Amino acid sequence: MALNYIWIAFFVIAFVVALIKLIFLGDTQIFSAMVASTFDMAKTGFEISLGLTGVMTLWLGLMRIGEKGGMINVFSRIMGPFFNKLFPEIPKNHPVNGSIMMNLAANMLGIDNAATPLGLKAMSQLQELNPKKDTASNSMIMFLVLNTSGLTLIPVSIMVYRAQMGAADPSDVFIPILIATFFSTIVGILAVSIFQKINLFNKVFLGYFAVFSLIISGLIWYFVTLPREAVNAQSSLIANIILFCVIISFIALAIRRKVNVYEAFIEGAKEGFGVAIKIIPYLIAILVGVGVFRTSGALDFLIDGLRSFFALVGLNTDFVDALPTAFMKPLSGSGARGVMIETMNQMGADSFAGRLACCFQGATDTTFYILAVYFGSVSITKTRHAVVCGLLADLASIVAAIVVAYIFWG
Secondary structure, eight states: OHHHHHHHHHHHHHHHHHHHHHHHHOOTTHHHHHHHHHHHHHHHHHHHHHHHHHHHHHHHHHHHHHHHHTHHHHHHHHHHHHHHHHOTTSOTTOTHHHHHHHHHHHHHTTOHHHHHHHHHHHHHHHHHHOSSTTBOOHHHHHHHHHHHTTOOSOOHHHHHHHHHTTOSOGGGGHHHHHHHHHHHHHHHHHHHHHHHTOOOOSHHHHHHHHHHHHHHHHHHHHHHHSOHHHHHHHHHHHHHHHHHHHHHHHHHHHHHTTOOHHHHHHHHHHHHHHHHHHTHHHHHHHHHHHHHHHHTTHHHHHHHHHHHHHHHTTOOOGGGGGHHHHHHTTTOHHHHHHHHHHHHHHHOTTSHHHHHHHHHHHHSOOHHHHIIIIIHHTTOOBOTTHHHHHHHHHHHHHHHHHHHHHHHHO
């Protein structure tokens, strides 16, 4: 229901802004541009879905090997106590715990191509446990918000873009992004827990939280001690070694259990094409709405209004130049990436706005894209409090990124 209202709002606001431009500014091309954007976004949505087909076929095939070989159950047992508190509706040692863990691990390592099919697999398993097939369950919402909060340990792509844009130290945004995304994830978990009345103040949850915090602190220490030029190479190497070790462990354990690895892969891979086709209408719908909203100039009006407001109350407005990336990120990952690059190009990669835009890009994920893809893959139409909690996590990342940016570079 929330997506329905938001989707309508995109078109209504875009129409009003375009009408104002036509009447008061004489912009006779605005409606043509908006109509063109609907075709462009529809094409983009199909191309994204088509691009996902091959990746999903690969990873769903590997996941089936992991299931039959027992590695998913191993992951389930490792994370079981933690997930039992965070996802009380999921039966103990259920295979979906392993799928969720692998998805979150891929996200944290910045391996998007692996994270999406793993997430869709986890969502389909959660749908099997869901008594109301058109309504998001509590577990689905918690899982989705963990994804939208965008917990990232190694923001490789952002550091690469900064290097390409001439940054003196491409990795100087690493720690600020890590801090901001950590706050985003914590706020997302707290928001969902409040809605679902989950008690997080227990020994199990706090124990796992302490371990995760130590791991993050250790990674921060490790990368801080590295030479600047080695950070990108080391982070990429670590992520890919971990990923390939996971694949090898799947195959090795399956062989040990005398599983026909090839047939297991084919069996799982067949699901990939069907899932990719299923998400096309959901993805096109949200991208068309975002495209119309952006093309109309509504986002520019919002940024200019915020600049005037913050200047009026006497606040430093240096951060406002980076806000387009923050507002675009929940709507479109590629759009936010383009805005981030544009900000670095105009303001400078080492400018306050350029660095902050990178923090916004890395601190959270594309909330509406994930909603459309993940819920669309299992035909969920009633999202309940998923949108609210996801946007609260986004807001936390924005505020945290701004505060951290002023501490580091203000």
